Amino acid sequence: MIYLVATAVKHGRGGISTALVGLCASTDLQKAGLTLIESHRGNQSKLKAYYEAVTQIHKQVQESDIVWLHCARWLSMLRKYLLARHARKQGATIVFHFHSAVTDDYLRSPWRRWLLKQMVQLADGICVLTPWWRQRFIDELKLPEHKLHVVPNTLDxxxxxxxxxxxxxxxxxxxxxxxxxxxxxxxxxxxxxxxxxxxxxxxxxxxxxxxxxxxxxxxxxxxxxxxxxxxxxxxxxxxxxxxxxxxxxxxxxxxxxxxxxxxxxxxxxxxxxxxxxxxxxxxxxxxxxxxxxxxxxxxxxxxxxxxxxxxxxxxxxxxxxxxxxxxFAVAPTVQSLLNFFSTLPQR
The missing domain is CATH 3.40.50.2000 (Glycogen Phosphorylase B;)
Known part of the structure; x- marks a missing residue:
């Protein structure tokens, strides 16, 4: 199973909620068992959404499942990091997917870069949006190349x-x-x-x-x-x-x-x-x-x-x-992503 953890798709104003539309509609991902865990939805209380996501993780996620967490700014990153720790306790493989432009600011700041490095150490894989981002993560966080995969936003x-x-x-x-x-x-x-x-x-x-x-x-x-x-x-x-x-x-x-x-x-x-x-x-x-x-x-x-x-x-x-x-078509992007997932270590 693949659990996608992100804000509600199509319910936000741009950002991740728009970028994930094509991926969530992918028949290949659905065949692989894609399940959405909403970490936030519109005006809903973020704390309530967080606890609902934690509950869903503990009820559904099993050993060797992939939990694919989509990160925006710091508070989003913090929520995804905490949810990832819950998923790790369930024996899941952890993948962080970074979407925000301010991530580059974090990479430039010594203390924020240190915090980001602690976060990615929990991950088995990291997804970024373009080759430029991949190189930034390699240069600033000294991550091994095999741990990073480019997943461009796609069109439905x-x-x-x-x-x-x-x-x-x-x-x-x-x-x-x-x-x-x-x-x-x-x-x-x-x-x-x-x-x-x-x-x-x-x-x-x-x-x-x-x-x-x-x-x-x-x-x-x-x-x-x-x-x-x-x-x-x-x-x-x-x-x-x-x-x-x-x-x-x-x-x-x-x-x-x-x-x-x-x-x-x-x-x-x-x-x-x-x-x-x-x-x-x-x-x-x-x-x-x-x-x-x-x-x-x-x-x-x-x-x-x-x-x-x-x-x-x-x-x-x-x-x-x-x-x-x-x-930016969905099918080849998803196939490449699934190939990447297959290389990740299982817990």
């Missing part, structure tokens, strides 16, 4: 089967989409500054909520581009495809993302992606093949990226879809 069949609707940008408006939580570091304001210089046929939709929303709305007024921006609010998972299909380009020059689920969702629908060439992003978005990776968030650099993606739109949209299908 709805995304892989969806088709682009905007096949041309020769006439009419060019519609760009920024879909993210509106917080510092996502650099959405930089996109507005670039939009202010672009011809009026360029329009921007901003999908998301967060503390920066009012600042962005005021900036749109100050720059005189309010009429060219559409604030969509938060877009639920089941409405994402429809929103993506109404746009030509996906732009999110975020300072740092652990992976960038929005990037692969956009590419699957045929939207070239504009992002920053930082951290793991080059593992996800191939530069000048499925989009454009900027060196910085200067207006000049963003304008260069937008011009490139507009000029090469037809070839980029085709390449983006193909890249998403080849690299």
């Amino acid at each position: 069949e709805e995304f892989l089967q969806a088709t682009p609707k905007l096949l041309s940008i020769d006439n009419g408006p060019i519609k760009m989409l920024c879909m993210t939580r509106l917080v510092a570091g996502k650099n959405v304001a930089a996109v507005l500054h670039a939009l202010a210089i672009l011809p009026t046929r360029y329009h921007l939709s901003i999908a998301g909520e967060g503390p920066e929303l009012q600042n962005l709305q005021q900036l749109a007024i100050d720059l005189g581009i309010k009429e060219r921006i559409n604030f969509l609010g938060w877009v639920d998972y089941d409405k994402k495809i429809n929103v993506l299909q109404q746009h030509h380009l996906f732009i999110l020059p975020s300072q740092f993302d652990a992976f960038g689920m929005g990037f692969i969702e956009a590419m699957a629908i045929g939207l070239p992606v504009i992002a920053l060439t930082q951290g793991p992003t080059p593992d996800v978005v191939p530069h000048q093949q499925a989009g454009y990776l900027c060196e910085d968030v200067s207006t000049a650099e963003l304008l260069r990226a937008i011009d490139f993606c507009t000029t090469h739109y037809t070839s980029l949209t085709t390449a983006a879809r193909e890249h998403a299908r080849q690299q």
Whole structure:
């Protein structure tokens, strides 16, 4: 049996709850006995969810089962570590799967790195999102290579089967989409500054909520581009495809993302992606093949990226879809994961 321990799938706003949708729907994982243990769900008490998860582990987990725990920030890591200790007492094989961008901050901090090292010592295997993350764990935690496995976020069949609707940008408006939580570091304001210089046929939709929303709305007024921006609010998972299909380009020059689920969702629908060439992003978005990776968030650099993606739109949209299908489909990712699980020591 494989017990997946994580926040409730499809019930959160982005993050792990979205990233696990494709994996949880995998028939191969279901045949291997995949069972979900929810460590958190929406507004439910975290303490109550924790005790329910502990109870489920003690009732169901047996010797040689795999307990696969998905970690976000520190409190999430702490909960998963404590749940892993309960699972270890049951004789389970422990696998931690790291999802959060702030993990890199922990790796850079001596005392947090020490704590992280104590945590991973409990694990029989470690899953990370891209080769960049794999190398960071090897370099900073001195882990043996065989203990680490790359498991990229995957796309469910709805995304892989969806088709682009905007096949041309020769006439009419060019519609760009920024879909993210509106917080510092996502650099959405930089996109507005670039939009202010672009011809009026360029329009921007901003999908998301967060503390920066009012600042962005005021900036749109100050720059005189309010009429060219559409604030969509938060877009639920089941409405994402429809929103993506109404746009030509996906732009999110975020300072740092652990992976960038929005990037692969956009590419699957045929939207070239504009992002920053930082951290793991080059593992996800191939530069000048499925989009454009900027060196910085200067207006000049963003304008260069937008011009490139507009000029090469037809070839980029085709390449983006193909890249998403080849690299982020569920079946090959799951098969590789199951092969990794088979190499782990049984207790």
